[in-house]
Amino acid sequence: MNPTGIDWTALSDALVEIERLQPDESGLLEFGIERRGGIFVEKGRICWVAASGLGRRLRNLILVHSSIEEAELERVCEQCRIQGGMFGQALVDEGLLKAEELEGALRQHSAECLIELCRSPLPTRFRSHAGRGYAPRFTFRPVELLLATVGSCFPERQAEAHRELRALAIPGLRAAAFAIDRESDCLLPVVELGGQTIDGLRALSRWASLMPNASLELAAAPSFAWAATEKGDSVLVWWRAGLLYAASCEDRAGLARVTSRHMNVVER
Amino acid sequence: MSAKVTSLDEALGSACESVPGVRIGALALLPEGLLIGGIGAGTALDREPLVRSAVRCLGTSSALARTARGAAEFVEFAFVSEEQLVIILRGLVRSRLALVLVCTRESNLAFVLSATRQALNVIETTTDLAEWGV
Numbered sequence: 001m002n003p004t005g006i007d008w009t010a011l012s013d014a015l016v017e018i019e020r021l022q023p024d025e026s027g028l029l030e031f032g033i034e035r036r037g038g039i040f041v042e043k044g045r046i047c048w049v050a051a052s053g054l055g056r057r058l059r060n061l062i063l064v065h066s067s068i069e070e071a072e073l074e075r076v077c078e079q080c081r082i083q084g085g086m087f088g089q090a091l092v093d094e095g096l097l098k099a100e101e102l103e104g105a106l107r108q109h110s111a112e113c114l115i116e117l118c119r120s121p122l123p124t125r126f127r128s129h130a131g132r133g134y135a136p137r138f139t140f141r142p143v144e145l146l147l148a149t150v151g152s153c154f155p156e157r158q159a160e161a162h163r164e165l166r167a168l169a170i171p172g173l174r175a176a177a178f179a180i181d182r183e184s185d186c187l188l189p190v191v192e193l194g195g196q197t198i199d200g201l202r203a204l205s206r207w208a209s210l211m212p213n214a215s216l217e218l219a220a221a222p223s224f225a226w227a228a229t230e231k232g233d234s235v236l237v238w239w240r241a242g243l244l245y246a247a248s249c250e251d252r253a254g255l256a257r258v259t260s261r262h263m264n265v266v267e268r
Numbered sequence: 269m270s271a272k273v274t275s276l277d278e279a280l281g282s283a284c285e286s287v288p289g290v291r292i293g294a295l296a297l298l299p300e301g302l303l304i305g306g307i308g309a310g311t312a313l314d315r316e317p318l319v320r321s322a323v324r325c326l327g328t329s330s331a332l333a334r335t336a337r338g339a340a341e342f343v344e345f346a347f348v349s350e351e352q353l354v355i356i357l358r359g360l361v362r363s364r365l366a367l368v369l370v371c372t373r374e375s376n377l378a379f380v381l382s383a384t385r386q387a388l389n390v391i392e393t394t395t396d397l398a399e400w401g402v
Contacts (some may be wrong), residue, residue, distance in 0.1 A: 215324075215354075217321040221349060223349060226346040261379065
């Protein structure tokens with residue numbers, strides 16, 4: 001996906017709106033007065049994103065994510081259209097598609113629809129869902145979809161960030177990798193560790209951006225920075241391969257391990 | 269520079285003797301970013317970037333909010349580059365004071381940090397800064 005022309009603030013604001021719903025809330029977050037699309041929410045999790053013009057996109061993605069034949073896919077689609085079923089789940093139920101293949105296609109479909117909905121700022125309105133829920137098998141946390149959306153625009157950066165953060169599997173560590181959107185000059189999370197919310201990632205990005213700003217006056221650009229409060233809480237920030245990383249941990253030993261690892265890498 | 273500043277330079281030099289690998293350093297007042305003491309080679313102009321860094325780090329609010337522990341301002345910074353370590357600390361006793369030290373990269377970060385804290389504590393508790401309103 002091309003990252004140009006996306007209003008990342010509007011996109012993350014919409015997802016934060018869902019994140020702040022009550023955990024048992026279901027409904028639809030509508031975009032635009034003319035209903036350009038929306039995000040379907042089931043018990044605080046996103047089960048489907050729809051955008052006008054992308055109605056058939058999921059079929060294409062399923063063909064890309066699996067080895068199913070197009071004719072077979074069309075047959076199940078038609079069957080579901082007549083019977084009113086969900087064709088993705090029907091494909092899985094019939095053994096034509098693996099659950100993880102459908103999940104991957106759904107995630108990418110949702111990401112692409114979100115991008116389409118956030119090409120320009122649109123008013124949003126949440127309407128609670130009354131009665132029977134959507135009962136989907138695959139749902140996503142808002143933060144998962146934010147990462148999937150950013151990842152679809154920066155796939156190589158996301159893969160690199162996964163490698164970097166996987167090596168930091170320390171209990172209690174909250175970390176994130178951010179790509180920089182050159183158009184808006186804002187930090188976009190591509191990978192996170194520690195099960196954080198979008199609000200949590202926004203706080204980390206504020207501290208992450210603080211460090212480069214703070215070091216602007218120094219003669220040599222730092223590749224690693226550490227900051228601590230008088231209560232002893234610390235944040236680590238480092239640059240690698242065009243990504244900005246930020247980490248915090250209640251456990252000082254955990255932060256010391258991350259620092260030590262980074263210092264060793266620098267020394268090599 | 270006044271004689272008073274020279275004595276602050278000496279006090280700073282003495283307090284930072286135990287910090288490993290110090291190249292240059294600056295003692296500044298926040299939030300104005302006023303250089304009141306320095307150590308190492310160079311002139312006040314060479315230390316000016318250190319003071320501006322201290323103001324960027326400590327002169328504006330950048331609170332770290334933790335739900336369990338409440339929000340708190342950052343008071344210590346360390347920047348690591350290929351050739352140097354830069355430590356920026358805010359005074360714990362006199363919060364308008366900031367100490368910035370540039371050390372060689374070979375020095376151990378933990379040792380440098382710990383020694384810099386001690387140095388700032390010595391300056392805060394033993395140096396007369398009344399003339400600066402601190």
